[in-house]
Amino acid sequence: MEALLTRHLDPVAPLNLVAYQATGGYRSLTSAFDLKPEKIIGIVEAANLRGRGGAGFPCGLKWRLRGADAPSPRYLICNLDESEPGTFKDRYLLYGGPHQIIESIIVSAFALQAERAFIFVRGEYAKGGNALNQAIQEAETAGLLGTNIRGSGFNLQIEAHLSGGRYICGEETAQINAIEGKRPNPRHKIPRPSTHGLWGQPTTTNNVETLINVPHILLNGADWFRELGVNGGCGSKLFCVSGKVKHSGLFELPCGTPARELIFEHAGGLDENRALLGFLPGGASTAFLLPKHLDVPMDFDPIAKAGSRLGTGSIIVLDDATCPVEVTLNLMRFFARESCGFCTPCRDGLPYLTQILTTISSGSGRADDLALLDELCATIASQSFCAFAPGAVMPLVSSLKCFHDHYEHHVTTGRCPFNEANKNGA
Amino acid sequence: MGKIMLDGHAIPFKLGDNILQTALEANLEIPHFCYHAALGSLGACRLCAVEITPKDSGKAPRVAMACLEPSEDGLKVSVSAIAAQQVRQHVIEFLMINHPHDCPICDEGGECHLQDMTVVCGPPYRRYRGRKRTFPNQDLGPLIHHEMNRCITCYRCTRFYQDYALGNDLGAMRLRNEVYFGRFQDGPLENPFAGNLVEVCPTGVFTDAIFRQHFARVWDLKTAPSICPHCSVGCNTLPGARDGTLRRVRNRAHPELNRWFICDRGRYGHQYSEHSARPLAPRVSGTDTSYHDALNAAASQIKSTQDCIGGLGSTREDLEGNAMLQALLNNLGGIFTAFSDPKLETATIAAVSSLQNIGNAPSLAEIEQIDAALIIGDLTAHAPMIDLALRQAYRKGAKLAFLYSSPTPLAQFATTAITVSPQEMCTELSRLYQLINAQSAAEDITDTPMTDIAASLMGARKSLLIGAIETMTSQEVSTLSKLATALGSDTKLAYAFSGANAYGAALLSPTGSAVAMLEAVEAGQIRILIVAGNDPLGDSRFGTRWRAACRNLSALIVLDCILTATAKAADILFPVAAWTERGGTFINYEGRAQGFATVFHRPEYLPNVARVITDLAQYLGHSLQAAPSVLGDIFSDFQIPKPGTTGSLITAPSLPMPATASAHSIQESCNSTWQAALASWYGDEALASFAPGLMALTPKTVAMIEPTSAIDAGIKNGSKIKLRGSSGSMVLSVRFNQDVATGTIAIARNVLVQLGVGHGDSLELEQVL
Ligand SMILES: Cc1cc2nc3c(=O)[nH]c(=O)nc-3n(C[C@H](O)[C@H](O)[C@H](O)COP(=O)(O)O)c2cc1C
Ligand code: SF4
Ligand code: SF4
Numbered sequence A: 001m002e003a004l005l006t007r008h009l010d011p012v013a014p015l016n017l018v019a020y021q022a023t024g025g026y027r028s029l030t031s032a033f034d035l036k037p038e039k040i041i042g043i044v045e046a047a048n049l050r051g052r053g054g055a056g057f058p059c060g061l062k063w064r065l066r067g068a069d070a071p072s073p074r075y076l077i078c079n080l081d082e083s084e085p086g087t088f089k090d091r092y093l094l095y096g097g098p099h100q101i102i103e104s105i106i107v108s109a110f111a112l113q114a115e116r117a118f119i120f121v122r123g124e125y126a127k128g129g130n131a132l133n134q135a136i137q138e139a140e141t142a143g144l145l146g147t148n149i150r151g152s153g154f155n156l157q158i159e160a161h162l163s164g165g166r167y168i169c170g171e172e173t174a175q176i177n178a179i180e181g182k183r184p185n186p187r188h189k190i191p192r193p194s195t196h197g198l199w200g201q202p203t204t205t206n207n208v209e210t211l212i213n214v215p216h217i218l219l220n221g222a223d224w225f226r227e228l229g230v231n232g233g234c235g236s237k238l239f240c241v242s243g244k245v246k247h248s249g250l251f252e253l254p255c256g257t258p259a260r261e262l263i264f265e266h267a268g269g270l271d272e273n274r275a276l277l278g279f280l281p282g283g284a285s286t287a288f289l290l291p292k293h294l295d296v297p298m299d300f301d302p303i304a305k306a307g308s309r310l311g312t313g314s315i316i317v318l319d320d321a322t323c324p325v326e327v328t329l330n331l332m333r334f335f336a337r338e339s340c341g342f343c344t345p346c347r348d349g350l351p352y353l354t355q356i357l358t359t360i361s362s363g364s365g366r367a368d369d370l371a372l373l374d375e376l377c378a379t380i381a382s383q384s385f386c387a388f389a390p391g392a393v394m395p396l397v398s399s400l401k402c403f404h405d406h407y408e409h410h411v412t413t414g415r416c417p418f419n420e421a422n423k424n425g426a
Numbered sequence B: 001m002g003k004i005m006l007d008g009h010a011i012p013f014k015l016g017d018n019i020l021q022t023a024l025e026a027n028l029e030i031p032h033f034c035y036h037a038a039l040g041s042l043g044a045c046r047l048c049a050v051e052i053t054p055k056d057s058g059k060a061p062r063v064a065m066a067c068l069e070p071s072e073d074g075l076k077v078s079v080s081a082i083a084a085q086q087v088r089q090h091v092i093e094f095l096m097i098n099h100p101h102d103c104p105i106c107d108e109g110g111e112c113h114l115q116d117m118t119v120v121c122g123p124p125y126r127r128y129r130g131r132k133r134t135f136p137n138q139d140l141g142p143l144i145h146h147e148m149n150r151c152i153t154c155y156r157c158t159r160f161y162q163d164y165a166l167g168n169d170l171g172a173m174r175l176r177n178e179v180y181f182g183r184f185q186d187g188p189l190e191n192p193f194a195g196n197l198v199e200v201c202p203t204g205v206f207t208d209a210i211f212r213q214h215f216a217r218v219w220d221l222k223t224a225p226s227i228c229p230h231c232s233v234g235c236n237t238l239p240g241a242r243d244g245t246l247r248r249v250r251n252r253a254h255p256e257l258n259r260w261f262i263c264d265r266g267r268y269g270h271q272y273s274e275h276s277a278r279p280l281a282p283r284v285s286g287t288d289t290s291y292h293d294a295l296n297a298a299a300s301q302i303k304s305t306q307d308c309i310g311g312l313g314s315t316r317e318d319l320e321g322n323a324m325l326q327a328l329l330n331n332l333g334g335i336f337t338a339f340s341d342p343k344l345e346t347a348t349i350a351a352v353s354s355l356q357n358i359g360n361a362p363s364l365a366e367i368e369q370i371d372a373a374l375i376i377g378d379l380t381a382h383a384p385m386i387d388l389a390l391r392q393a394y395r396k397g398a399k400l401a402f403l404y405s406s407p408t409p410l411a412q413f414a415t416t417a418i419t420v421s422p423q424e425m426c427t428e429l430s431r432l433y434q435l436i437n438a439q440s441a442a443e444d445i446t447d448t449p450m451t452d453i454a455a456s457l458m459g460a461r462k463s464l465l466i467g468a469i470e471t472m473t474s475q476e477v478s479t480l481s482k483l484a485t486a487l488g489s490d491t492k493l494a495y496a497f498s499g500a501n502a503y504g505a506a507l508l509s510p511t512g513s514a515v516a517m518l519e520a521v522e523a524g525q526i527r528i529l530i531v532a533g534n535d536p537l538g539d540s541r542f543g544t545r546w547r548a549a550c551r552n553l554s555a556l557i558v559l560d561c562i563l564t565a566t567a568k569a570a571d572i573l574f575p576v577a578a579w580t581e582r583g584g585t586f587i588n589y590e591g592r593a594q595g596f597a598t599v600f601h602r603p604e605y606l607p608n609v610a611r612v613i614t615d616l617a618q619y620l621g622h623s624l625q626a627a628p629s630v631l632g633d634i635f636s637d638f639q640i641p642k643p644g645t646t647g648s649l650i651t652a653p654s655l656p657m658p659a660t661a662s663a664h665s666i667q668e669s670c671n672s673t674w675q676a677a678l679a680s681w682y683g684d685e686a687l688a689s690f691a692p693g694l695m696a697l698t699p700k701t702v703a704m705i706e707p708t709s710a711i712d713a714g715i716k717n718g719s720k721i722k723l724r725g726s727s728g729s730m731v732l733s734v735r736f737n738q739d740v741a742t743g744t745i746a747i748a749r750n751v752l753v754q755l756g757v758g759h760g761d762s763l764e765l766e767q768v769l
């Protein structure tokens, strides 16, 4: 498949407005403004574009459910907070070409009749954020933003908001609080942000990669988009592959491409003499999959059926020289550190899990610790306030199942076999 | 009305309530931490887990948070379900991971919500084997002690402090299991309602620092329902005493007044009764003596006099004390008033009279519902909890308008705020009255702040006009009440009186009796004065005259529980019981009579005022009826309200509106260009000024002047000026302040007293180079 979303991206010298327009950029505005907003939503729905931010919620359905009669002002938030470990696709979109993002937001905001849009940029992407601001200015000067854009009667203002820098700021409602200048704790989702979001007004949040697809769908049609995918998947997808592979990187491939192709063809496979132990298919907050899952299409439903989540489509690979307990502990440290501190199970439960894992990993775990981990994870996953905690315990719960023998070994022998192996090797 | 099935019992619910509210309303406990009736649901602690099965949904039961799930008809809720119990156990286990387990030395012990919930929910043993996270504590000032390690991160403190009380110097900081509740830097909490953190916090993070100085276990405290004596709101309180000393005061919920909170003056002002200078033994001519000897001395003075006798009650003295003093004076043929300041007397009587005519003042719960208010003067110091009620109205979108002469904290929430010098206040109020009477305020008059106020009051669904009596004249009071009449029945009128029983005192004091009494003492017609709970010699406006006049007396007989200037000057001093040491009745700003009970007795014999007066009458050969029947004679069918009940409005004969010509103070003839205004703060009140904890927070004594008028007069910010009044002068440094009216100097009460000027009196200013 030819690159679609990344075709004109160049992180070293991103296209300016004129150059971007020369590649056909901003053409989708004409298509969009010729259509009724509801019609655009219908097309996006027909294209079966599913959210790329992690949950895979159908984008068109989300837009339609917000309702055409939502009271003004209406807001669109483009989520570019990308803090999921192993995920670096949004970053590429940002650094590679900010005008593509702006174009996507204009047509999406038009579909939603939103008069103000925010791009929430991860704090560490400050340079990209600055370039984005310049691009927004360019677009404003060219009359692509502001009032009555290209005589359409549609008004739009875009603001880039640079995050203070916390994983939780990627969560939709925490992000709304952050933009409002409040503590980024998630909000209770009743009433929904689609009706009571930013400053109590109707607000739609989409991942930047989700939005990037919209201009292409408008220009080429829903059927064309669906057919871009393989194995039942729809559209083009940005996949990240990292961990114990030869060439970690970002690959734009048809949605539904199996992990085997991603890992062994595009990422160059594992080091010589190493075998695959398992992999995370969708970023740190997804469940481990095993070599037997290599041929499952990397698409939302098949991966869910295999017991994990497509998440952000970011594969992290473990080889057989990597201690899965250590890897899991590393992830849990991350999540315990990133908990927003709002609800008890997550705030105090994750450090508890981390503490138990630390003892196991260092060889002082107890036989009943594994059952304790399972018991605590069940409550943390089901009784926390937002989706952070269920995601956070997912790799642990699955790792306890997938790599049970490794845990048993740590507990019964009182040491980490991989440490020994490394020491012997050295 | 629908019903939920709570563990098999049908419980009716109010539409819009959640499961937890429904249960609590029915007096059924579902464990919870972060939910608070005043602060609402948050969903953070996750302790209120219950198992729910929606009616006819065919869905499997699931565990949900009771504080977030709306009650629905037929919803099955189980608190006892094993799945819910297990979640609650885990939540407690998580919260206990870092808890210091220092119950034996924790002040919260015995009334700790965390302790209770841990016992109720379990688990009994800890499994966590790691290190505990620890926090440093902060110095939050003299009133509140901070122990962050005990925190369970329920966010109640910030929700109270920032969202409810609209304070901004305490909040949640950091994240993960390091969320910290405190200030950016150490320092006293600035909000006048900060003390409520002690009760809002379900653990021992925020505890009462004053209680801590002389600590007792709460189960050892003697308590009884009391009424706060520190202002006319009449908040219900629950003082606690041990071993003959008062240790602390807590909120006691009244459904229409203070429901969950009290102000810091009410919580910490009680230290007056433990003050080291408190008079505890009767004194005759400066020598301690027995109660019997003091009564004998007073009786013989009274018997031997040919002249008239004066009885000066007080706005902070209870109804019984005032009425008995009045009864004695009636028997002796003397005169009685409860006011030492004739201006305050006419203003208070005018206010009570207008409330009687227009209808009663709204309760705090009603004030929270108004959508527009006009506020004259400062409420934060004169009726703190009315300020808090108005903050709630503001949160719901009410428009607050202010006319004020000196800074008032509430004005930070103003839609329209106009500074007006005390002497112009009446004119400005009349102008507003004319605007409103013209009916067309919004249209044909230019858009001035005053027309905004008129429009907002006229457009309101429910509005409130309220003024602080101490800084108002009777003309202003009557103009405000005319304004209320003009606005119609959707407008409520209220006054923040000066003194917990000012309303009751006004009912007992004939108009003009204060000036009559003062003049009689000055003329030597009254040679014996009995003062109960009043401080004429310490008065700001009339203190100079009283001090001179009192030299004519042959005997100054004082009954009080604090060492005022008047008590110090007494020839015969009867120390009396403080408010927690006796029962009685106060009539609050609404006209609500509320009873309070004796909480404890000190080892010394400290009778209440009514007792002393009854005994004195007996020594004089008179026999007075008991207070209840004396009061029954004055207010037909009056029943002493029982302590612990909600009280009831007093029915009293209508007071005549006093003639508007006010009593003259000697100051008004002075032709200086500067006027004095009272710069009040919430700790400033007769009793509370003997509370060291609160007094440690007294603002710096400065002269606050509005910048433009100061610059016009060549006065620089920070420079020194000398102020002169009838009884003295004082050098102060100047502080520019936009919230002071033009031509006005705002100064603290103690400065006014020292200078001998009242609010609105002229003042001489001289620059000190
Ligand atoms: C803890 C947490 C972190 C998240 N972080 C991100 C993020 O960094 N970027 C993102 O696009 N979505 C993130 N999400 C998902 C968003 O809440 C939201 O569902 C998404 O932005 C919706 O966009 P989509 O429908 O286009 O996927 C996160 C969700 C959770 C629970
Ligand atoms: S689950 Fe974690 S991130 Fe989400 S609200 Fe609770 S503490 Fe915050
Ligand atoms: S300090 Fe108290 S009120 Fe505040 S969050 Fe901690 S436990 Fe709750």
Ligand code: SF4
Residues within 6 Å of the ligand: B228, B229, B230, B231, B232, B233, B234, B235, B258, B262, B263, B264, B265, B266, B267, B383, B384, B385, B386
């Ligand atoms: S508002 Fe008045 S009555 Fe209420 S607690 Fe404060 S001082 Fe006492």
Ligand code: FES
Residues within 6 Å of the ligand: B031, B032, B033, B034, B035, B042, B043, B044, B045, B046, B047, B048, B065, B066, B067, B068
């Ligand atoms: S009381 Fe319901 S979550 Fe805290």
